[in-house]
């Protein structure tokens with residue numbers, strides 16, 4: 001299938017990482033973006049984001065990764081940032097069964113505040129802290145498979161930020177799933193004869209223009225968010 005996207009463009013994807021406090025979301029982001037691991041990582045307050053370039057199947061992406069606070073008391077600070085997401089990583093820790101049981105609530109919270117259609121969104125389930133001893137695992141493969149099946153989640157990966165295992169793979173997997181669903185949507189639009197060719201210029205009538213604030217301006221003053229990324233998005 002021919003892509004409608006202009007060639008050689010870097011695709012910007014917003015990735016949100018959700019899960020209970022302490023499952024390792026910040027460590028996952030830091031390992032992926034900076035290849036660093038902090039054994040004494042502090043609880044996140046609100047949200048933080050970092051950018052990271054990644055190439056998947058010959059296509060260039062800039063992932064804008066949003067690490068959210070898992071503690072319940074920060075709910076109101078994190079949920080406004082779900083909108084506009086392209087991918088959601090639902091994380092739990094393999095030695096914390098309560099965090100596994102909470103995955104459904106995280107998914108529901110995301111669907112509610114991101115305002116997306118459940119069956120068309122790239123959710124990835126991530127079991128973190130895969131480096132722990134087998135005796136410390138308190139969630140079985142059967143339980144994980146069953147939950148993923150019930151929730152129509154086709155992608156599950158076990159990661160360890162501590163040992164840097166499967167961290168890049170988790171994000172690559174997410175991008176592949178996003179791409180798969182995007183192709184599906186393009187196909188459906190084409191079948192409906194409702195296709196917009198992004199390689200062609202679009203003229204917006206003057207009366208359709210409205211005021212907008214750039215992303216950095218509108219959000220970086222919020223005490224709840226810290227921008228730590230510096231990579232460019234949408235490079236030519």
Ligand SMILES: Nc1nc2c(ncn2[C@@H]2O[C@H](COP(=O)(O)OP(=O)(O)OP(=O)(O)O)[C@@H](O)[C@H]2O)c(=O)[nH]1
Pocket residue numbers: 019020021022023024025026027028038039040041042043044045068069070071128129130131132159160161162163
């Ligand atoms: N063994 C092991 N421990 C990990 C791993 N990742 C994180 N941890 C530990 O878990 C702690 C919590 O990790 P964080 O990344 O801060 O957890 P979080 O999910 O961001 O927590 P909140 O910010 O409260 O939502 C870290 O301080 C590490 O000690 C991992 O892959 N393996």
